Amino acid sequence: MTWTPDAPRYRLLDGPSPLHRLPRFSAALDPDGGIDVWVKREDLLPLGLGGNKLRNLEFHVGAALAAGADTLVTSGRRWSNHCRLTAAAGAKAGLAVHLVLTGPPGAVPGANERLDGLLGAGVHVTASAERSERAALVERIASDLRRSGGRPYVIEVGGSDPIGAIGQVLAGIELATQVAELGLDPGMVILPTATGGTQAGLLVGMATADLRASVVGVAVAHPAAEVRRGVDRLVADLAATVGVPRASIGTVTLVDPARPTGYGRADPSAESATALLARTEGIFVDPIYTAKALAWLIEEASAGRVRGTVVFWHAGGLPGLFETLER
Structure with a gap:
């Protein structure tokens, strides 16, 4: 079947x-x-x-475009493959991307964080490692985008x-x-x-x-x-x-x-x-x-x-x- x-x-x-x-x-x-x-x-x-997260993103990006979104917002750890691939998928689809990474910030950005920026994503690192702080920052970024006329599509951690x-x-x-x-x-x-x-x-x-x-x-x-x-x-x-x-x-x-x-x-x-x-x-x-x-x-x-x-x-x-x- x-x-x-x-x-x-x-x-x-x-x-x-x-x-x-x-x-x-x-x-x-x-x-x-x-x-x-x-x-x-x-x-x-x-x-x-x-x-493997590209497979999930085919359907999240599809849902975002169907909803008329212009921006993807998601979150994860600083080494998150899902975040890096969301940045890549957004670049491919012509969507802006904002990523919220778990902190605290390192003295030097890691490999994935540098790639996120190279792909054009806005990268936001929380002050602490608390999941609640990361979730609150995702909501704040999405709310700010809406107030400024944007149409964000929020993807949960891992896109799963x-x-x-x-x-x-x-x-x-x-x-x-x-x-x-x-x-x-x-x-x-x-x-x-x-x-x-x-x-x-x-x-x-x-x-x-x-x-x-x-x-x-x-x-x-x-x-x-x-x-x-x-x-x-x-x-x-x-x-x-x-x-x-x-x-x-x-x-x-x-x-x-x-x-x-x-x-x-x-x-x-x-x-x-x-x-x-x-x-x-x-x-x-x-x-x-x-x-x-x-x-x-x-x-x-x-x-x-x-x-x-x-x-x-x-x-x-x-x-x-x-x-x-x-x-």
Whole structure:
């Protein structure tokens, strides 16, 4: 089964992201060939140095243009891929962009913040790390724009609401098409999970296309128990939108990293995972997000708990390699 959304959409993708086999990486995990890892290269999507959030933004930008908006307003951490890609999407669509980044401000702007400015976004950094301050500043900027005659469209953190996550449903259907064409039968899809939109969308999209692999989210920002509620709600919303019975969709499986260090903090196991993938396949992952899920895969595969054909979801975020992280 395929599905075509009827929501407004502004095209940012130029085709499917590649699905690549990782033979040397797989052999490093198990020289006896017990695991065959493939990677879904969302990092190679075409705008703003790539990343999975472009899929969400196709539908948020589409909704903004349909509503007559002239400005996108969103927020996130200072290394936010969603914020950088919102700036890129706004530039592509001819929309102004304002980004509210969690503070306090650093002595020198980080890599993502500099890219945000290069893309033309207005960048606002809060005085503290409080989420409430960030949310209040988003509302103040949107209100100021309205008072001056602007028409802002506000996107929630991560863009992972039922509008944006439609893009991830299509990603799940896309993956099902690719594995069928390659004759693969993956038993598991492993991805980093923060706001939960990608995991929820993949679950619904894969069920729609009858791909019955389990979807394991490694909770890289908040504890798995905390994230689960949001993913469950989003799966129910997306299932209703697509018209798939909730009972036909796989279980929401979330795990915590083997050695949780906190979001945006350096993680030695993630650094080792980054080096292993780079030195076996020439592929980089960011240390904040994707590498922590990769570290979980390495530990589980090395212990023999993950076997067979596996798809690893490379969410992008490569500018994170150049961010300064707390230790």
